[in-house]
């Protein structure tokens with residue numbers, strides 16, 4: 001019985017960590033390049049979930065193949081990341097890159113409030129639940145436990161693909177190297193011909209797509225409610241800070257750590273459930289203030 | 302080919318360059334000499350567009366580039382090796398050298414050719430090619446920065462205090478490399494800054510002196526006061 005519980009907790013933790021990782025890696029990418037801690041990042045998670053749910057409802061109503069609900073998850077993430085992401089970067093962030101951090105935080109917080117209200121205006125406050133992508137793929141047996149294929153295979157696979165894809169993109173393509181160069185030294189990047197504002201825009205859009213993808217992938221597994229973006233923002237911040245802001249591989253490992261820690265708490269110490277991620281973060285930062293994978297001369301990303 | 306016409310630069314209210322006026326012709330090697338804080342780096346950063354002049358006109362090959370965006374300037378054929386090297390530690394030495402050409406979307410074959418040319422001029426770069434740029438010494442880094450400047454710097458290269466902090470052997474090597482560059486590519490102009498005027502005597506066709514933002518030219522056989 002306890003070993004069953006242990007296994008369930010582990011599976012829950014892995015499935016959840018995959019989502020947290022997607023959001024956290026977007027946050028850490030944006031911070032590493034733009035040096036802005038984007039409070040509005042959580043809104044992209046929520047918007048991704050809402051848009052995915054709306055598309056899912058549309059697909060169900062139109063009676064075309066329910067399998068379309070899978071590409072719809074990706075489409076939702078792309079729409080939110082590209083449309084909302086580029087609007088926020090162009091209209092708001094571009095004006096504050098050389099301002100002090102407090103102001104940057106205030107502006108992204110304002111963006112978060114605006115997006116949160118826009119979301120309530122469009123979708124209201126009633127919960128949505130669109131589980132088609134969860135149900136279509138059925139279940140698997142893992143050590144006597146029945147678990148959904150979607151949560152234990154699809155979600156971690158997407159997270160691993162994103163991790164590997166980001167690595168390849170950043171190291172092996174010119175666009176990726178350009179992003180790394182700007183992250184390390186803006187002025188040196190300009191001096192070799194890099195259009196820094198354009199890199200900021202692209203990075204912000206990519207980071208926003210990742211957060212929206214976390215949200216759209218999460219949508220079949222949970223009820224979609226106002227406030228879901230805030231929880232995820234705080235959690236992904238805990239992950240990014242524990243890893244060391246700007247560390248992508250580190251974010252994967254700390255996401256797993258925090259995901260497992262959180263689900264262990266759900267089963268054995270439910271009263272600590274919400275606290276555990278911060279306990280882990282605080283512990284990590286006490287021992288290593290630069291984050292688990294951060295170095296002193298922070299080589300970001 | 303490069304002209305400063307009454308360029309004024311001010312940072313936070315303080316005037317750093319005072320109506321600086323000079324011209325560099327194609328193929329010339331010009332030394333820019335001045336004490337610490339005189340404004341040498343500011344002259345080079347103005348050429349790169351990293352700092353915008355408050356007045357005056359910057360010309361390049363007959364074009365007015367005063368208002369041109371910084372990221373469009375290297376593509377004109379301007380290479381820049383900053384005083385503090387500014388290599389990207391995330392990449393290898395070779396990746397650092399290639400990056401400006403990749404950013405400018407130069408064809409692969411052209412990049413390979415230019416790289417070969419740079420390697421044959423500075424063979425030690427080839428030995429370091431695979432090393433992470435974060436691990437080369439400060440002096441080696443100056444040579445990597447020179448290689449990187451040559452990647453796009455087909456018209457002019459700007460070298461900011463390249464000899465500063467170099468051990469005598471490395472400094473001699475750097476000097477030989479500059480001579481080799483002048484021999485193989487006499488069409489490339491070079492603007493080198495230095496605080497010690499005697500170091501550049503063997504290379505420079507002309508010498509400019511900058512003192513607290515005021516620039517003047519001296520004749521090459523005039524005695525120099527450091």
Ligand SMILES: Nc1ncnc2c1ncn2[C@@H]1O[C@H](COP(=O)(O)OP(=O)(O)OP(=O)(O)O)[C@@H](O)[C@H]1O
Nearest residue numbers: 312313317335336337338339340341342343344496
């Ligand atoms: N970012 C800045 N803010 C304020 N003052 C600056 C800034 N950059 C340069 N200055 C001032 O501009 C003047 C010229 O600086 P610059 O770096 O061009 O000198 P330099 O001749 O290159 O000196 P060095 O030999 O030390 O490299 C100095 O007095 C310096 O204090």
Ligand SMILES: [Mg+2]
Nearest residue numbers: 341342343384
């Ligand atoms: Mg200087």
